[in-house]
Amino acid sequence: MEEAVELSRVKHAKCATLYGNKAHEVAVESTLVRSLPGFSIVGMADQSIQESRERIKSALSSIHFEFPSQKITINLSPSDLKKEGSHFDLIIALLVAIQKERFTCNDFFIFGELGLDGKVKKTNAIFPIILSLASHISNLRVVVPLSLLPKIEQIPHIQAFGVETLHEALLFFKEKRFEKLTTKSISPLCESYLEIKGKSYFYPKEFPLDFSDVLGQHRAKRALNIAAAGMHNLLMEGSPGCGKSMSIKRLRYILPPQSIEEILESNAYYSLNEEECALSPLRPFRSPHHTASRPSIFGGGSTHAQAGEIALAHNGLLFFDEFPNFSKAVLESLREPLEDHRVLISRVNTKISYATKFLFAAAQNPCPCGNLLSQTHECRCSEVEINRYKNRISEPILDRIDFYIQMSETNSNEQGLSSYEMFENVLSAFVMQKNRGQKELNGKLNEHDTLQFCTLEPSAKERLEMAQNRFGLSQRSVHKVLRMARTIADMAQSHTICEKHLLEALSFRKR
Template sequence: MTLAMIKSRALAGMDAPEVTVEVHLAGGLPSISLVGLPDTEVKEARDRVRAALLTCQFEFPQRRVTVNLAPADLPKESGRFDLPIALGILAASDQIRTAGLADHEMAGELSLSGELRPVRGALAMAWRAAQAGRTLILPHDNAAEAALVKGLTILPARNLLEVAAHFNGQRALTPHQGAALGSLPAYPDLMDVRGQLPARRLLEVAACGLHSLLLYGPPGTGKSMLASRLPGLLPPLTEVEALETAAVQSLEGRFDPARFRSRPFRNPHHSASAPALVGGGMVPRPGEISLSHHGVLFLDELPEFDRRVLEALREPLETGQITISRATSRAEFPARFQFVAAMNPCPCGYLGHPSRPCRCTPDQVARYRGKLSGPLLDRIDLSMEIPAPTIAELQDAPTGEASAAVRERVMAAHARQHARQGKANAHLAAGEIDTHCPLDDRAAALLRQAMERMGLSARAYHRTLRVARSIADLAQEEVIRSSHVAEAVQYRRGLPTGK
């Protein structure tokens, strides 16, 4: 036999399109060439595959070997094609049997010793393999991740010899029995926060409707501590949400099956670039906003981020997805994250501090806050100043309410939202607000007055209504009342004015 075909998968955003690895042996000087739009990592497979075959005591054909990765117009990247290329060479040179090859898909990077190393995107490949009705052969370290897809037979292998023995009928690979999934995740507890009762209420409202929020105040007041407690107040991920989150993390090779169902909490450094935050690369890959999907993206020291980086957040905050376009490819990634930011009130951090004087001039304060554009701040639902706690509060304040108790109220509010509208309040479209956010007369008058006095935009008007809807849900009220609007308006007071 001089031609063999092996099924595998590429990665294109969240999708894993099918790739047929065609291996042809012909006369001529011994050589191996790869065609089909391979990148540098794929081209290097020539040397890895040759060394792995020889180390495993297989014969490398002393003929002209042509490997075609079809379709030819689909970019191919990473070392995932090492295993199918090696199996194709063995099948074309009659060193393994070809029976059953058409019923399998495979992916895996080969070491020079023939060991199989894990690859990125195993969950996406498993999903598409299940739809195609084929068995999937993967490195052993990818098996637990791929097993999250139900109805798929997964054959994990540790090296090339095990895969060859499977197709030669010498020793069949054992199907993977299931993923070792973690129990309910352990998040930092809100009980650790002393005092800060208004901020605790703010977190509860934010968790209720999945609203974005901004915390500002002097250094050391607990802004980061409060933000890290937010995931523990959110309802558990559903099966679909957990799979979506795992699939994005799988694209980066960072998924840990033991943390399945854990909400992501991403905290990138303020030196992060725009591609690091939103995604990018010659072959588009997800950034921090997609890795935060169904979780929390926390940006500490918000004004220290490059302004262009922050402006890139504007569209994903509205749409819940990001589209990355390149000259040769285009990819869409989900980005339905809860945005949380923290900042100091001024460059030195002590504007408004009760005991430490601020050393900044009004111009310095204005430039510092000017790094945040109006359109970005307009997309933040809630904001609050976090004052410096007193020594008495730190030492004598009683232990706060635990996250579990707050989460029960939040889950009850989420249940009302999904029964009423099928989504969280923060995700209500403008056309759905009139239907699901009814106001009584006093609430409507108060909101109209706030709009006029604060100069709120139409976007801010809708966001205030969504927050009021969440406050009403926590109060188990179907109609939004003036007290709910008043609290929502308080959260939109914005940043404090300069000195």
């Protein structure tokens, strides 16, 4: 009988910890043991969790809780999984506070760091943890810091409740306030969105950097418009000052709309990297310097494999300025993320895979001095120097780039298309792609989907065979051309790829 009473005193609740970039459920247990007064946490808890004992004691004293003259033992299960993070504070404090109460809180995942005064604070780990849990747990119910609630509520199929203090969290379970709360309608992420086949896609309508500032360069603008509509990789070459970087920095604002899942996924990567980021339909933009190390771009770390620049650019744009000046190791490591849209980081302690589905944009000079294509300056480079400079980029890397855009110096004062007009073209092509039933945009289609969705007219098919024989195109290059032509056809609102669409796509291939 006495043993049954002791077992009933064990309180249970649920939390989770990050291992790599995935969340693992953690069962938190609390009990009082007849022993000298003490407070211990077991189950491979790291230093941040062990230090929580002092924060919890101070937070519990703020609600006038009197510690019993017994030993408090907290167990984090499974015990062979390393747990880390101060977000365990709230759940441990709640279990201690309700130890002699009759109610439980084991139907919820509870997250929050505690201040000494009992206030519940957010941490960078909470959002990616909940997003990961929501991907494989149906009808997920969570209690989170109130400041994080607006972001958590955007996650589909989740019930989230916000608390501001430990006392409020205690009353939430004691009075069963969750039974009285009705599900409220979640306001759209922003006013501008499209509804296609019952799914919402969000986009910004502001253009702080406008393509109307880029004078002339009509062919380059056309190529950039097509690249944005299908998320195709591109390489721009031209003399210094002709507008390469200026154009690519404006490309971010005309990229296609995003679903809420894509926005949340990008935001989770930023949280993993301890970067604060508001939920926004504006796609990510990353532009590492050419002196950046390989681990900083691809991710790494001796104990924890953190996300690098290419993971943070997921669903957005990754820009490499001065492309040939990046180290050979960085350039050759681009092959996997550009082809498979995923990068695997292997360490002794962890193996983590990050999605890398981004538009890759690069800019380079035509020669080391930059004046090879200039009409006003003389090139000082020898032929050997020019070949050495260009050979830094291998053929396999160039084969993964769709658009090659050569920009020349121009004295034109004509503005041409504005960002608003270019974005309208992107939207029309985006609607065509989604109505066709594509999960991915044209530039990221796999081989099977490329053959399924890129249907050619007979004359276009003959032209493609001629081009393949004449230019010696690899199978990868043929698929690239098909995907480019598909986007051009979508911008023209054509259901099949015509000969003119294919010829325009071939004109943007690097010779």
